[in-house]
Amino acid sequence: MERKMMAKLVAWKRAPGRRPLLLRGARQVGKTWLMREFGAREFERTAYVRFDHASPLHGVFATETHVERLLLALQLEVGFRIEPGRTLLVFDEIQECPGALASLKFFCEEMPELDIVAAGSQLGLAEHVGTGFPVGKVDTVFLYPLSFREFLAAIGKASFVELIDSRDWGMVVSFHDEMVRLLKVYFLVGGMPAAVKSFVASEDFTQVRRIQNNLLLDYRSDFGKHAPSVQVRRLEALWDALPGQLARENKQFVFKDVQPGTRSRDLEFAMRWLTETGLMRRECRVSKPDLPLDAYVDGAFKGFMLDVGLLATKVHLAPRTLLEGSRLFEEFKGALTEQFVLQELVAELGETPHYWASPRGDAEVDFLLQGGGEVVPVEAKASVNLQAKSLKTFCAKFRPRAAVRTSLAKYHRQTVEPGGYTLLDLPLYALSQLHAELDAIPR
Numbered sequence: 001m002e003r004k005m006m007a008k009l010v011a012w013k014r015a016p017g018r019r020p021l022l023l024r025g026a027r028q029v030g031k032t033w034l035m036r037e038f039g040a041r042e043f044e045r046t047a048y049v050r051f052d053h054a055s056p057l058h059g060v061f062a063t064e065t066h067v068e069r070l071l072l073a074l075q076l077e078v079g080f081r082i083e084p085g086r087t088l089l090v091f092d093e094i095q096e097c098p099g100a101l102a103s104l105k106f107f108c109e110e111m112p113e114l115d116i117v118a119a120g121s122q123l124g125l126a127e128h129v130g131t132g133f134p135v136g137k138v139d140t141v142f143l144y145p146l147s148f149r150e151f152l153a154a155i156g157k158a159s160f161v162e163l164i165d166s167r168d169w170g171m172v173v174s175f176h177d178e179m180v181r182l183l184k185v186y187f188l189v190g191g192m193p194a195a196v197k198s199f200v201a202s203e204d205f206t207q208v209r210r211i212q213n214n215l216l217l218d219y220r221s222d223f224g225k226h227a228p229s230v231q232v233r234r235l236e237a238l239w240d241a242l243p244g245q246l247a248r249e250n251k252q253f254v255f256k257d258v259q260p261g262t263r264s265r266d267l268e269f270a271m272r273w274l275t276e277t278g279l280m281r282r283e284c285r286v287s288k289p290d291l292p293l294d295a296y297v298d299g300a301f302k303g304f305m306l307d308v309g310l311l312a313t314k315v316h317l318a319p320r321t322l323l324e325g326s327r328l329f330e331e332f333k334g335a336l337t338e339q340f341v342l343q344e345l346v347a348e349l350g351e352t353p354h355y356w357a358s359p360r361g362d363a364e365v366d367f368l369l370q371g372g373g374e375v376v377p378v379e380a381k382a383s384v385n386l387q388a389k390s391l392k393t394f395c396a397k398f399r400p401r402a403a404v405r406t407s408l409a410k411y412h413r414q415t416v417e418p419g420g421y422t423l424l425d426l427p428l429y430a431l432s433q434l435h436a437e438l439d440a441i442p443r
Contacts (some may be wrong), residue, residue, distance in 0.1 A: 046090060067110045147347045172427075208309075311339050382407075408429060
């Protein structure tokens with residue numbers, strides 16, 4: 001599978017003054033494969049060290065801080081000489097060895113010419129628990145499940161990626177129905193590499209669903225393995241509550257719906273644990289759509305899962321819905337669609353979206369993006385119905401330069417009066433082109 005992150009790793013390697021790289025992300029999103037593939041493509045050798053099993057290195061990193069002696073121990077472990085510029089040093093599951101995590105600071109300061117990439121699924125938590133996290137001494141990137149573009153390339157539909165990237169909307173319209181069909185497949189398969197690999201090999205949704213169910217079981221078992229025992233039941237309750245929270249008409253997360261009598265402070269640890277391990281993402285509400293959006297966060301939020309395919313699996317969505325028109329996109333009040341849009345905005349476009357709701361709660365815009373000195377509202381629709389009263393209310397009140405509806409409708413762009421703003425209808429399958437389309441709108 002070709003991952004967009006590979007280009008970022010290559011750019012990191014060539015960047016002057018780069019520091020050891022931390023690759024963060026949930027378990028099973030492809031971190032190990034990506035690091036090994038990067039080493040195979042860009043270096044003569046890869047010194048791969050994994051810290052989630054017994055090794056003399058645990059003791060070495062617990063007591064040693066001199067990089068020359070650390071490097072000697074690493075060479076003894078891998079069985080060959082580690083040479084800067086020719087060898088990629090990979091630390092996998094680094095969160096299991098606090099000394100190795102802390103050593104990145106020493107390598108950054110004393111041996112910056114050595115190429116080091118480290119990965120772990122709980123590195124966000126490591127920043128908060130006194131592990132000697134090398135603050136300011138590492139570069140950090142996040143790996144997410146495959147985006148829709150990456151999925152198309154993986155299943156042999158790279159020509160459709162090229163068509164979407166061309167933004168030849170006249171030609172895109174000719175293949176609209178096929179694009180929608182492929183998007184339905186993605187909603188069910190999702191972007192977890194193991195699920196995608198299985199679908200490529202067999203196109204058997206039963207096998208894909210088996211893998212997804214195993215992933216969900218693995219994540220649940222992690223609660224007991226890695227979280228304090230007193231928190232396990234709260235983690236399970238919060239994890240199980242996510243689909244139902246997304247199915248609400250008003251998708252604001254409600255703590256009392258997780259467990260009767262539950263308060264936000266009771267779930268504070270569980271919320272942070274799921275967020276920092278990448279299993280959950282919070283989208284914060286703003287009271288005012290102004291820059292910077294973070295300055296207007298009011299405490300409310302929506303909670304999303306890691307992957308749209310895992311969400312479909314967790315709610316036992318039958319694959320046969322693939323054949324039932326647009327029903328798949330409308331399942332439990334469009335939660336799958338909103339989950340998909342959130343993933344594309346984050347993984348494909350690098351956005352940190354917020355959302356807005358009116359004080360009376362009678363209008364809500366799904367996503368707000370900031371960039372280029374402006375705020376852009378984005379409304380996600382689950383079918384071809386383009387009624388978007390909340391978006392109209394928002395535009396009338398705040399008068400943005402541009403507004404976006406993304407749905408199963410075909411591409412369209414128009415100027416809306418009164419207000420004079422540009423309304424962009426962008427198909428869900430072409431959401432990756434959002435930045436390019438916004439840049440093309442005259443200022």
